[in-house]
Amino acid sequence: MSSDKLKEIKQGKENWLEKRSQMKDRDFKFETVSGLPVNDIYTPEDIKDLDYMKDLGFPGQYPYTRGVQSNMYRGRLWTMRQFAGFGTARESNERFKFLLNRGQTGLSVAFDMPTIMGYDSDHPRSLGEVGRVGVAIDSLADMETLFDGIPLEQVSTSMTTNAPASILWCMYIATGEKQGVASEKLRGTIQNDILKEYIAQKSWIFPPKPSMRLITDIFKYAKQYVPKWNSVSISGYHIREAGSTAVQELAFTLADGFAYVEAGMEVGLDVDDFAPRLSFFFNSHNDFFEEIAKYRAARRIWARRMKEKYGAKDPKSLLCRFHTQTAGCSLTAQQPENNIVRTAFQALAAVLGGTQSLHTNSMDEVLALPTEKSVQIALRTQQLIAYETGAANVMDPLAGSYYIESLTDKMEAEAEKYFEEIERRGGVLASIDQNYFQQEIADAAYRFQKDVDKKEKIVVGVNEFVDEDEELDIELLKIDPELEQAQVDHLKELRSKRDNNRVNDTLDALKKAASGPDNLIPYILDCVRAYTTQGEIIDTMREVFGEYKEKPTF
């Protein structure tokens, strides 16, 4: 824009401000949900330094601000992927088939807490937790049941597993073998993002160093044998759920991503050997514009760093491809039907931000695992956005908005400040050790709660527009307490029937390998094929690797 035109706009704004400043504003804190102050209006002045080709470009082109594919949703819509799993493998298999029959296009497995933490269902620490928040998987036998009648060459499967990701991944590969599907054909994602476990979700087992080794072992194995698999889903979702701001989510997640890139390069891999299989997972919270700006900034930062700092040559290494889940922490137990509306706004932000796949939360998830009815509404929300709203017609439709572009720049600049601070502290692992991320997130969470308590932030149905006589009239999913015993019995039977000599041999071999430099994945795969349980494999590795302990602070 010419400087004359800019001057004209500047003058125009001054004239407008003269009148505008005489008007009284509502008594309200005008800032994003993350506490980022926003102006009352944005004009060409706010984006006068924006260089279209350098900062935005076109979809599928560097720096990918406008999207990772050149035809975006005109080619293929995002994958509608509802996270599901509860009880035993049998129940979850039925839920998967229910979702596939209703037009879902990818699977996403939720595991129960014992499976997430590497305990078998019959371990004393698993008492009361089996099948509660996801499906219980102890051995290959359970994984076979989970995908019974679902041909693995036809679906892509995301598995939310981190500390024991290598084991569940091997079980999936072995399930493919049983179905006659070669590992080269398997498509999907393991979350496998241990860094955010130390930072936010706190489901760790081993200390950082051996955990990072397992991840780089997966990089190497995937490159050779499972090339269509996303080996890490670098997750901001949990960082946000733990209470971070949008900028923290953006910065900490990308910093984790860079740490994985550096780890891969340190073990001698070429960046282009594994970076194309790194994917991301972001939250979509209530502040519509802030979320859209976050996704755009994420793509641009990732592409620039991968190219300029890490020297990636393969264009696929530059792509910040991501899954999005709407914000569980934004849902309210009060007037839960309102959550359908919240989720719809959040889902729309994710689509306008160019997500590759999406999970929409069900209205009842703040109270229990979702019922079939509430899951169906959540899935229908995505289908409404895809087919009725027109949001998928035009790529990156909010580009050029003075506000969106200015906010995208702002988020990038704020994230850069965090990268500098993390660098100053000696990197991601050192910052975890110094409790830096954890404290930043806890501070943000506390600030938010105080704002809500003081009504400086309004949560509809909770601190304003409260329905005093509210009686909950939605049905909730009950997990049959008998399922835990059934799973334990099933496990006992497995242990008595399998070839226990073979189990012990595979565990001995794994233990030896864990103390040496070999890639552990083939050893874990052998254990899994022998129906060794996840708990047995983890215990064996724990003997060599030890266990992580957090310093509890608040």
Next chain:
Amino acid sequence: MARKIRVLVAKPGLDGHDRGARVIARGLRDAGMEVVYTGLHQTPEQVVEAAIQEDVDVVGLSILSGAHMTLFPKICELLRENDSEDIKVIGGGTMPEEDVKELVEKGWAAQIFTPGATLEQIAKWIYDNV
């Protein structure tokens, strides 16, 4: 000077969702109480041991793993076995209303604070009941 009320904020069970526990711990400290936070993944035995050792008046349990109907009774039972049933057990997390009612009716929790409770309400309850 009166002794400050002592509270143990505990995370029993396997889930790692510590946002609520840490916000409550800080809020109660800001409200003038002595607060000890156990950290994550505690067994009921560890929680009760810490409660007795720290000589607390209140134990606050934060559970989001769905295991509340197992963990609350277990912790109450262990407190009783250790002659410490005077310690009040309160809690919060993701729990259906029926479960909340049952926990309170059966005496497994003195009070459950469901989502939406303010820090002030929780602190007031403790001041009124200890």
